[in-house]
Amino acid sequence: xxxxxxVLPGDGIGPEITAQxxxxxxxxxxxxxxxxVEEALVGGSAYDAHGEPxxxxxxxxxxxxxxxxxxxxxxxxxxxxxxxxKRPEKGLLGLRKNxxxxxxxxxxxxxxxxxxxxxxxxxxxxxxxxxxVRELTGGIYFGQPRGIEERDGERVGFNTYVYAxxxxxxxxRVAFEMARxxxxxxCSVDKANVLEVTILWREVMERLAPEYPDxxxxxxYVDNAAMQLVRAPKQFDVIVTGNMFGDILSDAAAMxxxxxxxxxxxxxxxxxxxxxxxxxxxxxxxxxxxxxNPLATILSVAMMLRYSLNExxxxxxxxxxxxxxxxxxxxxxxxxxxxxxxxxxxxxxDAVLAAF
Amino acid sequence: xxxxxxVLPGDGIGPEITAQxxxxxxxxxxxxxxxxVEEALVGGSAYDAHGEPxxxxxxxxxxxxxxxxxxxxxxxxxxxxxxxxKRPEKGLLGLRKNxxxxxxxxxxxxxxxxxxxxxxxxxxxxxxxxxxVRELTGGIYFGQPRGIEERDGERVGFNTYVYAxxxxxxxxRVAFEMARxxxxxxCSVDKANVLEVTILWREVMERLAPEYPDxxxxxxYVDNAAMQLVRAPKQFDVIVTGNMFGDILSDAAAMxxxxxxxxxxxxxxxxxxxxxxxxxxxxxxxxxxxxxNPLATILSVAMMLRYSLNExxxxxxxxxxxxxxxxxxxxxxxxxxxxxxxxxxxxxxDAVLAAF
Ligand SMILES: CC(C)[C@H](C(=O)O)[C@@H](O)C(=O)O
Ligand SMILES: CC(C)[C@H](C(=O)O)[C@@H](O)C(=O)O
Numbered sequence: 001x002x003x004x005x006x007v008l009p010g011d012g013i014g015p016e017i018t019a020q021x022x023x024x025x026x027x028x029x030x031x032x033x034x035x036x037v038e039e040a041l042v043g044g045s046a047y048d049a050h051g052e053p054x055x056x057x058x059x060x061x062x063x064x065x066x067x068x069x070x071x072x073x074x075x076x077x078x079x080x081x082x083x084x085x086k087r088p089e090k091g092l093l094g095l096r097k098n099x100x101x102x103x104x105x106x107x108x109x110x111x112x113x114x115x116x117x118x119x120x121x122x123x124x125x126x127x128x129x130x131x132x133v134r135e136l137t138g139g140i141y142f143g144q145p146r147g148i149e150e151r152d153g154e155r156v157g158f159n160t161y162v163y164a165x166x167x168x169x170x171x172x173r174v175a176f177e178m179a180r181x182x183x184x185x186x187c188s189v190d191k192a193n194v195l196e197v198t199i200l201w202r203e204v205m206e207r208l209a210p211e212y213p214d215x216x217x218x219x220x221y222v223d224n225a226a227m228q229l230v231r232a233p234k235q236f237d238v239i240v241t242g243n244m245f246g247d248i249l250s251d252a253a254a255m256x257x258x259x260x261x262x263x264x265x266x267x268x269x270x271x272x273x274x275x276x277x278x279x280x281x282x283x284x285x286x287x288x289x290x291x292x293n294p295l296a297t298i299l300s301v302a303m304m305l306r307y308s309l310n311e312x313x314x315x316x317x318x319x320x321x322x323x324x325x326x327x328x329x330x331x332x333x334x335x336x337x338x339x340x341x342x343x344x345x346x347x348x349x350d351a352v353l354a355a356f
Numbered sequence: 357x358x359x360x361x362x363v364l365p366g367d368g369i370g371p372e373i374t375a376q377x378x379x380x381x382x383x384x385x386x387x388x389x390x391x392x393v394e395e396a397l398v399g400g401s402a403y404d405a406h407g408e409p410x411x412x413x414x415x416x417x418x419x420x421x422x423x424x425x426x427x428x429x430x431x432x433x434x435x436x437x438x439x440x441x442k443r444p445e446k447g448l449l450g451l452r453k454n455x456x457x458x459x460x461x462x463x464x465x466x467x468x469x470x471x472x473x474x475x476x477x478x479x480x481x482x483x484x485x486x487x488x489v490r491e492l493t494g495g496i497y498f499g500q501p502r503g504i505e506e507r508d509g510e511r512v513g514f515n516t517y518v519y520a521x522x523x524x525x526x527x528x529r530v531a532f533e534m535a536r537x538x539x540x541x542x543c544s545v546d547k548a549n550v551l552e553v554t555i556l557w558r559e560v561m562e563r564l565a566p567e568y569p570d571x572x573x574x575x576x577y578v579d580n581a582a583m584q585l586v587r588a589p590k591q592f593d594v595i596v597t598g599n600m601f602g603d604i605l606s607d608a609a610a611m612x613x614x615x616x617x618x619x620x621x622x623x624x625x626x627x628x629x630x631x632x633x634x635x636x637x638x639x640x641x642x643x644x645x646x647x648x649n650p651l652a653t654i655l656s657v658a659m660m661l662r663y664s665l666n667e668x669x670x671x672x673x674x675x676x677x678x679x680x681x682x683x684x685x686x687x688x689x690x691x692x693x694x695x696x697x698x699x700x701x702x703x704x705x706d707a708v709l710a711a712f
Contacts, residue, residue, distance in 0.1 A: 074549070089549045119480040119587055140517060141550055148556050151520070157556030158518040161496060165510045191600075193430070193445045194497055200504050200513030223607040230586065230611040231475055244547070248604060251579040255586040 003309055005037045006065035008058070008095075011044040011078075011088055012282025013292035013345075014071025020294035020349030021069060021301050027356050028305070028314050035309070038065075042095065043073030043088035043282075047081070053091030059098055067308035068095070068275040069300060072282035096136050101267035101275055102167070103174040104136040104246065105303075108233075108253035108263065113326035116337050117258030120233075130236045130253055131182060133175040134246025136267055138167045141243045161197050163242065168204040170270070175240035176212040185237035187218045189225045189245055201242065222249070229253055254279045261293030261334045264300035266307050274308040276300035290344045293332040295322055298352055321355040328355075359665055361393045362421035364414070364451075367400040367434075367444055368638025369648035369701075370427025376650035376705030377425060377657050383712050384661070384670050391665070394421075398451065399429030399444035399638075403437070409447030410454075418451055423664040424631040425656060426451075428638035452492050457623035457631055458523070459530040460492040460602065461659075464589075464609035464619065469682040472693050473614030476589075486592045486609055487538060489531040490602025492623055494523045497599045517553050519598065524560040526626070531596035532568040541593035543574045545581045545601055557598065578605070585609055610635045617649030617690045620656035622663050630664040632656035646700045649688040651678055654708055677711040684711075 007022055009015040025037060040058040047053050053073070062068055073088040081087050095101070110118065110128040118125045143160030150156075172188075179186040188205040190198035202219055209217045220228065222245045228235060229249065233256050241249060254260045263279040278296030286292055299322060305315040330351050331340040343351065363378055365371040381393060396414040403409050409429070418424055429444040437443050451457070466474065466484040474481045499516030506512075528544075535542040544561040546554035558575055565573045576584065578601045584591060585605065589612050597605060610616045619635040634652030642648055655678060661671040686707050687696040699707065 084552070084555065087549065093550070120476050124475040143514070146552050148552050154521045155556060156518060156520045157551075157553035158499070158516060159551045159553050160514060160516055162512060162514040164507070164512045191603075193443065194449070195513075195515045196440070196502050196504050197513035197515050199440065200511060223603045226582070226604045226608040227611040227616070230608055231614075245604075247547075247579045248582045248601075252582040252586055252608065255583040258587075260583070 001034070003035045003066040004064060005035050005304075006061050006068045007037060007039045008042040008068060008070045009039065009045070010042055010071040010073040010282060011075050012072055012284040012287040014073070014282055016288070016290065016292050016345050017278065017294040017297040018069060018071040020345060020352070021297040023349050023353060024298050024301050024318060024356065027353055031314065033309070033311060033314060042070070042091040044075055044078040046091060047078060047086060047088065051086070053086060053088050054094040059094070062095055062099060066273060067304045069297070069304060070275055070277040071297065072278065072280065074282050075284035077284070093141065095275060096267060097142060099273065099275065100137060100269040102135060102137040102171060103268040104134040105178070105266040105268070106132040106134060106250040106254070106263070106279060108132065108250070108257055110257045111259060111262055111326060114257070114259045114262065114335055117335055118256060119258060120256055125233060125256055128233055128257060130233060131178055131238045132246060132250040132253055133171065133178055133238060133240040134250055135167065135171040135242050138163055139243035161195065161244070163197050163201060165200065165204055168201050169208065171240060172205050172208045174268075175238055176208060176215050179215045179238040180212060183237040184215050185218070186215050187220055187225070187236055187239050189220050189222050189239060189241035189249065191222050192219070193221060198242070205240070225249060226252060229256065250279070259335050260296070261332065262295050262299065264296050264303045266303045268307060272308060274304060276304040290346055291333050292345050293334050294345050294348055295332075298322060317356060321352050324355040325351045357390070359391045359422040360420060361391050361660075362417050362424045363393060363395045364398040364424060364426045365395065365401070366398055366427040366429040366638065367431050368428055368640040368643040370429070370638055372644070372646065372648050372701050373634065373650040373653040374425060374427040376701060376708070377653040379705050379709060380654050380657050380674060380712065383709055387670065389665070389667060389670060398426070398447040400431055400434040402447060403434060403442060403444065407442070409442060409444050410450040415450070415454055418455060422629060423660045424451070425653070425660060426631055426633040427653065428634065428636065430638050431640035433640070449497065451631060452623060453498060455629065455631065456493060456625040458491060458493040458527060459624040460490040461534070461622045461624070462488040462490060462606040462610070462619070462635060464488065464606070464613055466613045467615060467618055467682060470613070470615045470618065470691055473691055474612060475614060476612055481589060481612055484589055484613060486589060487534055487594045488602060488606040488609055489527065489534055489594060489596040490606055491523065491527040491598050494519055495599035517551065517600070519553050519557060521556065521560055524557050525564065527596065528561050528564045530624070531594055532564060532571050535571045535594040536568060539593040540571050541574070542571050543576055543581070543592055543595050545576050545578050545595060545597035545605065547578050548575070549577060554598070561596070581605060582608060585612065606635070615691050616652070617688065618651050618655065620652050620659045622659045624663060628664060630660060632660040646702055647689050648701050649690050650701050650704055651688075654678060673712060677708050680711040681707045
């Protein structure tokens with residue numbers, strides 16, 4: 001049966017990088033992948049065209065898709081929109097929430113070819129391979145009540161950090177299963193010495209543990225986790241945490257590799273439908289210059305093939321092609337170093353296709 | 357007039373490290389510092405003695421003190437106390453809240469003698485000198501409502517992230533003033549693309565900016581700030597942020613230096629009363645072994661002399677003494693490296709006193 005893929009280029013460098021990823025998708029089709037590919041608007045570009053960061057038509061197409069490939073959203077152009085609900089980011093958050101994409105997988109992998117790019121000492125990060133499992137549809141991102149209001153003669157801003165047991169349990173299971181497929185170590189990150197919501201988080205993780213006796217569960221407070229990521233990141237295998245802490249820690253972890261332009265991510269719902277996107281942002285400063293790194297987006301296609309389309313062989317082929325291109329010394333500007341050849345976005349796409 | 361200092365050794369290595377700091381305080385008295393020093397219990401040790409992490413007698417002494425020197429609180433021994441209000445951490449949080457110690461100053465400084473200790477490449481961190489200004493008596497740490505309760509047949513945990521304009525303004529002023537005394541760059545960290553409370557935060561920072569035209573104000577989202585700290589920490593001068601983000605970022609920043617055992621901190625209220633403590637924790641694993649690093653606590657005495665007791669000359673003398681001891685190659689185990697001499701907690705205290 002033909003599966004449906006929706007490509008959402010988004011803003012900034014989004015259209016350039018998804019264009020290269022779409023070429024790779026087309027190459028997969030040529031090798032027998034049975035998919036139908038559509039495009040739609042999201043984020044600032046959707047706001048410009050329709051006054052909404054997540055137009056109803058886009059959401060409808062997203063619901064009907066088996067998998068979504070997203071570029072990136074946002075940029076200074078839209079940072080002054082008064083109504084927070086109309087900002088590009090809300091397009092992304094709306095997709096996550098409406099599709100129930102609660103399970104966010106963010107790998108932080110150091111490519112041996114790019115070891116120099118890290119700001120950390122080689123011995124601290126060589127061989128780094130962490131998987132961060134971030135809860136994506138709950139926590140303080142979506143908690144009610146929220147807002148800014150007048151109290152006792154001054155304005156007060158407030159948000160609510162909230163998790164129900166069932167939400168914690170389902171992301172916990174994703175993380176335990178992930179650890180099971182990897183090195184069987186799961187570290188749950190919370191602030192249970194201060195926040196009640198994370199006391200419940202820790203309790204639920206502990207309750208799940210006996211069901212996964214092969215997985216070693218540990219806990220860290222979020223401040224300590226941030227420290228340990230900087231100090232000795234290779235101690236981690238899988239990390240599971242809530243939406244806000246996951247946002248912070250996954251970006252820190254990605255940056256340990258020094259090549260955030262290389263890192264894909266997946267956001268999955270209960271039926272295996274997924275949205276795939278690079279970990280990096282929309283980089284408005286270099287948009288339209290054909291210099292952005294398309295590899296994280298191309299590797300997001302590989303994740304899509306693995307997690308949503310059940311095509312592990314094609315996924316590996318893409319990953320191998322990227323590896324070969326790096327071995328050949330080709331680099332976009334963000335990962336360039338002495339002795340390598342700097343190429344454009346489209347040239348990088350060409351090279352991956354040639355190696356595929 | 358004689359000023360009063362309260363020493364709160366706390367738990368774990370707390371008593372050992374404050375003992376060395378107290379010797380330095382005594383040396384200051386010998387050089388004319390007019391202070392009266394008392395001790396009291398806080399944290400787990402207070403719980404063991406009185407069933408409360410912050411006994412009324414301790415709080416009363418704290419209120420009457422001009423400055424407080426705290427070791428550290430907490431340890432696995434008390435992690436199983438069911439009632440969160442009785443845990444050692446609540447002693448610390450209670451002191452902060454009751455004394456109104458809203459302004460937390462956390463320097464992340466790389467000591468040139470310890471450059472090797474960092475997990476980051478030398479060129480990325482050499483000369484690092486960041487001051488993190490963390491709001492300490494508000495935000496999600498203290499927001500109401502909070503708790504765990506039954507809703508729709510399952511338990512739900514919740515906390516409230518809340519700031520009033522006046523709270524943001526007063527920590528903003530501390531940060532702007534600090535930037536003014538340093539390199540005149542202030543970066544405010546928020547998540548204004550998602551959280552209303554931090555939209556208000558950003559607004560208030562912007563409103564203050566014209567009053568400090570000599571300070572350059574910038575803003576970063578917290579995920580990006582975590583990334584930038586790993587990628588290129590030297591871009592920062594002063595960072596200001598809320599309680600939770602400050603907890604995470606200040607620990608990450610401290611760890612960039614590789615020598616968290618060296619970093620002091622100050623927590624100030626509106627009248628200049630302050631609590632001073634090392635950035636590191638109670639390290640229960642090495643407690644009682646006379647191996648802990650007392651330098652962060654000794655340097656906390658220097659901060660106390662500078663910020664609460666108006667004795668900048670004595671403060672500099674302590675800092676210079678610590679510098680000389682490091683120059684001489686003396687190291688506690690946590691900062692030991694090839695070619696240095698590993699000394700005990702008390703030997704390190706001896707050495708600082710000898711150099712003072
Ligand atoms: C753009 C923003 C809303 C988003 C988030 O905070 O989740 C981004 O930082 C991410 O991590 O995907
Ligand atoms: C012990 C804990 C409550 C405390 C905090 O989270 O503030 C500590 O981590 C700190 O940063 O001083």
